[in-house]
Amino acid sequence: MKTVLSIQSQVAGARVGNSVAAFAMERLGVRVLQLPTVLLGRRPDHGPPGGGPIPAATLSAMIEGLAADGVLAEVDAVLSGYLGASDHVAVVLGAVAQVKAANAKAVFVCDPVLGDDGKLFVRDEIADAVLNGLWRHADWLTPNAFELGLLTGRTVDSLESAREAARYVGKPVLCSSIRTALGLGNLLAAPTGDWFCETPRLPRAQKGAGDLLSALYVARRVRGDALVMALEGATGSVYDVIVRSLAADSEDLLLPEAQDLLEEPVTWPRARSLERV
Numbered sequence: 001m002k003t004v005l006s007i008q009s010q011v012a013g014a015r016v017g018n019s020v021a022a023f024a025m026e027r028l029g030v031r032v033l034q035l036p037t038v039l040l041g042r043r044p045d046h047g048p049p050g051g052g053p054i055p056a057a058t059l060s061a062m063i064e065g066l067a068a069d070g071v072l073a074e075v076d077a078v079l080s081g082y083l084g085a086s087d088h089v090a091v092v093l094g095a096v097a098q099v100k101a102a103n104a105k106a107v108f109v110c111d112p113v114l115g116d117d118g119k120l121f122v123r124d125e126i127a128d129a130v131l132n133g134l135w136r137h138a139d140w141l142t143p144n145a146f147e148l149g150l151l152t153g154r155t156v157d158s159l160e161s162a163r164e165a166a167r168y169v170g171k172p173v174l175c176s177s178i179r180t181a182l183g184l185g186n187l188l189a190a191p192t193g194d195w196f197c198e199t200p201r202l203p204r205a206q207k208g209a210g211d212l213l214s215a216l217y218v219a220r221r222v223r224g225d226a227l228v229m230a231l232e233g234a235t236g237s238v239y240d241v242i243v244r245s246l247a248a249d250s251e252d253l254l255l256p257e258a259q260d261l262l263e264e265p266v267t268w269p270r271a272r273s274l275e276r277v
Contacts, residue, residue, distance in 0.1 A: 008081025
């Protein structure tokens with residue numbers, strides 16, 4: 001069975017981080033090994049969240065436990081997301097090194113969860129650690145437009161500026177939340193070409209939508225979906241889940257209620273190939 005090691009937040013009362021990623025990937029038939037970077041009772045934007053970051057030593061010990069059971073050789077991808085402390089970067093990179101030593105075909109996918117809409121929602125030292133020590137080691141990147149701008153030191157406010165920033169990165173990039181006249185789009189920039197997939201604008205999106213997109217794309221890729229199919233399927237599923245959640249006036253993504261849409265979205269937006277310049 002295809003397996004992903006998912007290293008990101010765990011929030012008891014919200015569908016973000018691993019609460020989104022693990023459910024979505026397993027619904028697509030991919031086994032998920034979950035490592036929490038933080039344990040929180042609720043989202044920090046709701047107030048004092050309860051809980052806090054997992055100590056780096058504890059996180060490392062958990063990885064050693066997985067190694068002792070021999071499961072790291074079964075990992076096809078390491079997906080990193082929200083980090084709770086700057087020293088988590090070294091732990092993630094250590095885990096990636098162990099996984100790749102056990103399985104040379106494994107990939108490291110970095111979702112640099114730093115902020116959105118022009119605002120950081122991690123501490124400066126965590127942002128510095130991701131920007132200066134983590135993302136360059138990734139095989140694939142899944143930032144939103146704001147995060148891609150942070151990674152490259154550029155303003156990313158259009159499809160063309162996103163393509164230019166992705167070319168600067170020089171490795172496969174799935175960049176989300178690119179504003180268009182129609183709504184929002186996701187850019188997949190890969191060595192074999194660039195594709196853009198967009199959906200109509202919605203009034204808002206629940207927290208965790210970016211985590212869901214990254215998880216669905218990674219799950220589809222590791223199970224064997226082609227690049228464009230993975231882009232289209234993940235984009236359509238996220239859109240449909242948001243629509244279903246908005247219709248129920250839910251602040252959270254209604255994943256259990258909308259789980260069939262993860263595998264078979266009602267909306268299947270067609271990606272258009274972009275001419276290389």
